[in-house]
Structures are given as C-alpha cells and as structure tokens.
Amino acid sequence: MKLLQLCALLIVAHQGASSPGCVCEFKNLEKPFPHDQLRTVEDSASTCNEKYKQQNLQDIDVLLLALEHRMPQLEAMVWELEREDDGDLYGAVSLQVIHNEQVEVLKLIQQLSNSTVGSQLLNTDTERKLQEMKEEMRDLQTYDSMQVVKRDQANTRLKRDLDQCQNGQPRPAPLTQPPQGNCPLGRMVNITGPRITSVAPGSNAYGAWGRDAKPEAGKESWYWLVMLTASNAFAHYVRRFSSLSALIVGASRPGNVQISPSNPTTNTIQGPNAVLYEEALYYGCYNKDAICRFNLTDLSVTSVQLPKGTRFNSKSNFCHTGHTVCYPYTDLDLATDESGVWVIYTTSENFGNLILSKVELGKEPTLGQTWHTSLYKQAVTNTFVACGILYATRYVSAGTEEIFYAFDTTTGLERYDVGIYMQKMSANIMSLNYSPVDHMLYVYGDGKMVSYQVEFE
Known part of the structure; x- marks a missing residue:
C-alpha cells in the first residue's frame, strides 16, 4: 500500500514532465545467495561418490569369501598328502598342487591387505570432506530466510507419519529362502x-x-x-x-x-x-x-x-x-x-x-x-x-x-x-x-x- 502511495505522489509531482511512466527503485536488503559455494559443495559430493564407486567397497567381502573357501581346501590337501603319500609320483604331484594353492592364498592375502589400507585411507578422507560439506550446508541454510527448506522437510516427515498411520505398521516378512536369481555373491x-x-x-x-x-x-x-x-x-x-x-x-x-x-x-x-x-x-x-x-x-x-x-x-x-x-x-x-x-x-x-x-x-x-x-x-x-x-x-x-x-x-x-x-x-x-x-x-x-x-x- 505504501509503495502505491509513493508512486501516486511521484506521478503528481512530475505531471508536467515528459516522462511517460513511474520508475521505482527496489533495494534487496538480504545478502546475495552464494551460488558458487553451493556449486562447490555439489562438486565435492559428486567427487566423493565417484571415489566410492572406483574403490568398490565390496572387494574386501569378496576376498574374505575367497579365503574362506580356499583355506579349508588347502588344509584338506595337506591332510590328504600326509595320509596317502607314497613317496613317489603321487606325493610329488600333491606337493606341487599344494604349492600352487599356497601361492593363490598368499595373493589373496596381499590383495586383502592392500584393499584394507586403501579403504581406511578412503574412509578417513571421506569423513573429513563430509564434515566440511556439513558445515558449508549449515552456512547455506542461513540464506533460507523464509524457511522454505525447513517447512518442506517438516511436510515430508508429516506425510510419512500420516502414511504409516493410515496403512498401519508394516508386519515383518516371514523368513524364506532367497529367490533363485538372488545370488548372495552378486552377479x-x-x-x-x-x-x-x-x-x-x-x-x-x-x-x-x-x-x-x-x-x-x-x-x-x-x-x-x-x-x-x-x-x-x-x-x-x-x-x-x-x-x-x-x-x-x-x-x-x-x-x-x-x-x-x-x-x-x-x-x-x-x-x-x-x-x-x-x-x-x-x-x-x-x-x-x-x-x-x-x-x-x-x-x-x-x-x-x-x-x-x-x-x-x-x-x-x-x-x-x-x-x-x-x-x-x-x-x-x-x-x-x-x-x-x-x-x-x-x-x-x-x-x-x-x-x-x-x-x-x-x-x-x-x-x-x-x-x-x-x-x-x-x-x-x-x-x-x-x-x-x-x-x-x-x-x-x-x-x-x-x-x-x-x-x-x-x-x-x-x-x-x-x-x-x-x-x-x-x-x-x-x-x-x-x-x-x-x-x-x-x-x-x-x-x-x-x-x-x-x-x-
């Protein structure tokens, strides 16, 4: 209303002027939004995501599973050699097979060691970057003077609570055998x-x-x-x-x-x-x-x-x-x-x-x-x-x-x-x-x- 009155006064004051309309100056008292800072946070998040994809955190599980299968096999071979060694061709072949299996097991242990060290370094670096991004996001939230983000989050929680109330709490599914195509080792x-x-x-x-x-x-x-x-x-x-x-x-x-x-x-x-x-x-x-x-x-x-x-x-x-x-x-x-x-x-x-x-x-x-x-x-x-x-x-x-x-x-x-x-x-x-x-x-x-x-x- 005050803005309209100001325009009316300006029009009356300049009736004799050749200006065809009213010009109002608008000043934004809020601080400008730091788009560059937001872009930096997005780039950091994307980089972290790519690093996790490249590292493939399932490597350790696969190596442990391989060792879990290989160690009993190696133990069984040694036991078999002790039980059936005839000191001739059979024993020589058995020793060679056991040697080859030992080499494979040592390779797996070395790979597991390298993967563990790499994962620890990745976790430390990622934890530091996540903390930095968390602080930057808190800083960016101060620009939400109208609390749009906060209200949107509240609405999301409310909708979730309403859905749970309307549909009832989901009952736990009975324990069954995994589907035939659902391999526990992945594809x-x-x-x-x-x-x-x-x-x-x-x-x-x-x-x-x-x-x-x-x-x-x-x-x-x-x-x-x-x-x-x-x-x-x-x-x-x-x-x-x-x-x-x-x-x-x-x-x-x-x-x-x-x-x-x-x-x-x-x-x-x-x-x-x-x-x-x-x-x-x-x-x-x-x-x-x-x-x-x-x-x-x-x-x-x-x-x-x-x-x-x-x-x-x-x-x-x-x-x-x-x-x-x-x-x-x-x-x-x-x-x-x-x-x-x-x-x-x-x-x-x-x-x-x-x-x-x-x-x-x-x-x-x-x-x-x-x-x-x-x-x-x-x-x-x-x-x-x-x-x-x-x-x-x-x-x-x-x-x-x-x-x-x-x-x-x-x-x-x-x-x-x-x-x-x-x-x-x-x-x-x-x-x-x-x-x-x-x-x-x-x-x-x-x-x-x-x-x-x-x-x-």
Missing part, C-alpha cells in the same frame, strides 16, 4: 583361468567331471568323472577320486561305481552332460526322454519323465560354427547351483528354443517350475546355471569361448550381451557345469579336464 562378472588342466584317463573325447555340488560330510574334497566309453555317447559307471592330486595322477580312490554291467543298456548314461548332487548322479536316460538319478550309496535308479514333445536321441544338440558342428546326444543338459539341480532341454512346441526346469528332489524326483526362453538351442555350445541364472556359451574360435546369454529365473529377463570370454584348452566343449562348493566351472572337452574360477560382484 557374475568374469571367468579366470584355466586353473586346473588334466587329461582324462584313456583320453575319451566326451565326458564330464567336477565335484558334488552338495557333498556328504567327509567327501568335501572328492571329485567324480564320467567318460563316454561307447561310441562317444554312452557310459555305465562313475569314477571317484578322493582328492585333486589323485585325479591328476589317475589314482582312482575309492574307484568305479557301476550303474549297469553292460553298455549301452537300461539305465546307461546317454550324453556327456551329467552332474553329481548329494551322492546322486543325474543324467540323460538311455533311449528315453527322461532324466535318470543314480544313487551312489544304494545303487538304485529313479527317473523323471520330461514333457511330451521333448527332443532326445540326438534330435536337438548343442552346436557351433553356424550349426555345422554339433555334439551328439547333448539334447539334455543337467546343471547344479546353490539351490539344487536343473535340466535344460527343448520341445517341438517351443520351436527348438531352450527350456529350463527345476528338478524337485525327494524320494521320487519330479519336475518343478519351468521357464521358456527365446534362445535357439543349436546356436549354443553349452549351458550352465549359477545362482538361479541360466547362462549360455557360444564358439568364438578354437581358443576362445564367450558366455553371451543370461536368463534370470527371478525376473524372467533375458540378456544377449553378457560378453564374458574364457580361454579354452581345446576347441570343443562337451560338458560345462558350475559348482557352488568352490565357485568353479568344470569343463570337459576332447579328453581334457579344465576348471575356471567364477568371479562375482
């Missing part, structure tokens, strides 16, 4: 190696090997091997090894466990993609669209019938090089991960695209939840499952394989751009399986047994 980011390289006894081109994904007590260091000894398609026994050293030198202890007296016949292993879980071998049944489970303890065999239209007897194999090279009797692929056993197959109704099903374990195993993918089977070299995620590989060259595809069973999302490469020791991969015991990939190809370390976030 898979790399494959390193090969770490172990050996030649299968007899150099049979097709087969599978690895460790029991859920071993019995006392058998944590055991390995198993299946070689297709008849026409590169069939096998009728499982070979056991009490340690890695025993496997490398070919000392089969406790020896072979026979499924059937002849080969091939009923219950014969058909195809190279077999896995071991809880002292039971899962594999493709001979001349049937079904999965067989061979119990290594009581020597019994039970089977799981696959859906109608499932392709078997070498009708839908893994292939490479533009589908010109295919691996016979790879219609069914068995896999293990943290949650159990899986089967990967195709049906006529799904046009040859991969299908993934969970095998529900029990006295009589059954087929559980099933997922359909858009990935064509014969464009794939092999598959495996880790933390509820299906991965597929393809042939790049005689020395390189690419993990290019992933299907998450939790979200149902597919990716064709995984882009993880692995160095091969032979051109072909007949079987490929992930072990949750040591987070390794076990590969069998052209008579060679090779393993790779899986790296997670």
Whole structure:
C-alpha cells in the first residue's frame, strides 16, 4: 500500500514532465545467495561418490569369501598328502598342487591387505570432506530466510507419519529362502583361468567331471568323472577320486561305481552332460526322454519323465560354427547351483528354443517350475546355471569361448550381451557345469579336464 502511495505522489509531482511512466527503485536488503559455494559443495559430493564407486567397497567381502573357501581346501590337501603319500609320483604331484594353492592364498592375502589400507585411507578422507560439506550446508541454510527448506522437510516427515498411520505398521516378512536369481555373491562378472588342466584317463573325447555340488560330510574334497566309453555317447559307471592330486595322477580312490554291467543298456548314461548332487548322479536316460538319478550309496535308479514333445536321441544338440558342428546326444543338459539341480532341454512346441526346469528332489524326483526362453538351442555350445541364472556359451574360435546369454529365473529377463570370454584348452566343449562348493566351472572337452574360477560382484 505504501509503495502505491509513493508512486501516486511521484506521478503528481512530475505531471508536467515528459516522462511517460513511474520508475521505482527496489533495494534487496538480504545478502546475495552464494551460488558458487553451493556449486562447490555439489562438486565435492559428486567427487566423493565417484571415489566410492572406483574403490568398490565390496572387494574386501569378496576376498574374505575367497579365503574362506580356499583355506579349508588347502588344509584338506595337506591332510590328504600326509595320509596317502607314497613317496613317489603321487606325493610329488600333491606337493606341487599344494604349492600352487599356497601361492593363490598368499595373493589373496596381499590383495586383502592392500584393499584394507586403501579403504581406511578412503574412509578417513571421506569423513573429513563430509564434515566440511556439513558445515558449508549449515552456512547455506542461513540464506533460507523464509524457511522454505525447513517447512518442506517438516511436510515430508508429516506425510510419512500420516502414511504409516493410515496403512498401519508394516508386519515383518516371514523368513524364506532367497529367490533363485538372488545370488548372495552378486552377479557374475568374469571367468579366470584355466586353473586346473588334466587329461582324462584313456583320453575319451566326451565326458564330464567336477565335484558334488552338495557333498556328504567327509567327501568335501572328492571329485567324480564320467567318460563316454561307447561310441562317444554312452557310459555305465562313475569314477571317484578322493582328492585333486589323485585325479591328476589317475589314482582312482575309492574307484568305479557301476550303474549297469553292460553298455549301452537300461539305465546307461546317454550324453556327456551329467552332474553329481548329494551322492546322486543325474543324467540323460538311455533311449528315453527322461532324466535318470543314480544313487551312489544304494545303487538304485529313479527317473523323471520330461514333457511330451521333448527332443532326445540326438534330435536337438548343442552346436557351433553356424550349426555345422554339433555334439551328439547333448539334447539334455543337467546343471547344479546353490539351490539344487536343473535340466535344460527343448520341445517341438517351443520351436527348438531352450527350456529350463527345476528338478524337485525327494524320494521320487519330479519336475518343478519351468521357464521358456527365446534362445535357439543349436546356436549354443553349452549351458550352465549359477545362482538361479541360466547362462549360455557360444564358439568364438578354437581358443576362445564367450558366455553371451543370461536368463534370470527371478525376473524372467533375458540378456544377449553378457560378453564374458574364457580361454579354452581345446576347441570343443562337451560338458560345462558350475559348482557352488568352490565357485568353479568344470569343463570337459576332447579328453581334457579344465576348471575356471567364477568371479562375482
């Protein structure tokens, strides 16, 4: 009102002047807002954030987890050497394996030491910068003379309290198993190696090997091997090894466990993609669209019938090089991960695209939840499952394989751009399986047994 009266007086006083309007001078008594100071605080916060991303604070957890797995393995190897050393070739190989494992453990300890020092320096520097930013923000809040920020914060708290009052306090969720795709280690980011390289006894081109994904007590260091000894398609026994050293030198202890007296016949292993879980071998049944489970303890065999239209007897194999090279009797692929056993197959109704099903374990195993993918089977070299995620590989060259595809069973999302490469020791991969015991990939190809370390976030 006073401003209008002032303008009216000015107009009356200058009626005779040539000025066409009224000019009022406005003076802001508040201090100018320091935009440069605010920009400096924002830049400091952005820099701190980038530093944390670069440092990756999960490194220490990953290294500790790796040591947690490696130390018991090293201890078991030393104990095995003391128990079975014959003073000859077996002892020499065992010492070399133990030496290699010690080198890996020492590397992990050094990495852990470096990461710890780096994290301590980062935390100290960040704490100092956060304190400086906190003081600068308090200074900037003094410019909020109309208390807009304070009222906005109060309104936010009030809205939150009202929502809680209206909806009631949330009840705690019941404890359940984590979803199949929710890996406690994070997503898979790399494959390193090969770490172990050996030649299968007899150099049979097709087969599978690895460790029991859920071993019995006392058998944590055991390995198993299946070689297709008849026409590169069939096998009728499982070979056991009490340690890695025993496997490398070919000392089969406790020896072979026979499924059937002849080969091939009923219950014969058909195809190279077999896995071991809880002292039971899962594999493709001979001349049937079904999965067989061979119990290594009581020597019994039970089977799981696959859906109608499932392709078997070498009708839908893994292939490479533009589908010109295919691996016979790879219609069914068995896999293990943290949650159990899986089967990967195709049906006529799904046009040859991969299908993934969970095998529900029990006295009589059954087929559980099933997922359909858009990935064509014969464009794939092999598959495996880790933390509820299906991965597929393809042939790049005689020395390189690419993990290019992933299907998450939790979200149902597919990716064709995984882009993880692995160095091969032979051109072909007949079987490929992930072990949750040591987070390794076990590969069998052209008579060679090779393993790779899986790296997670």
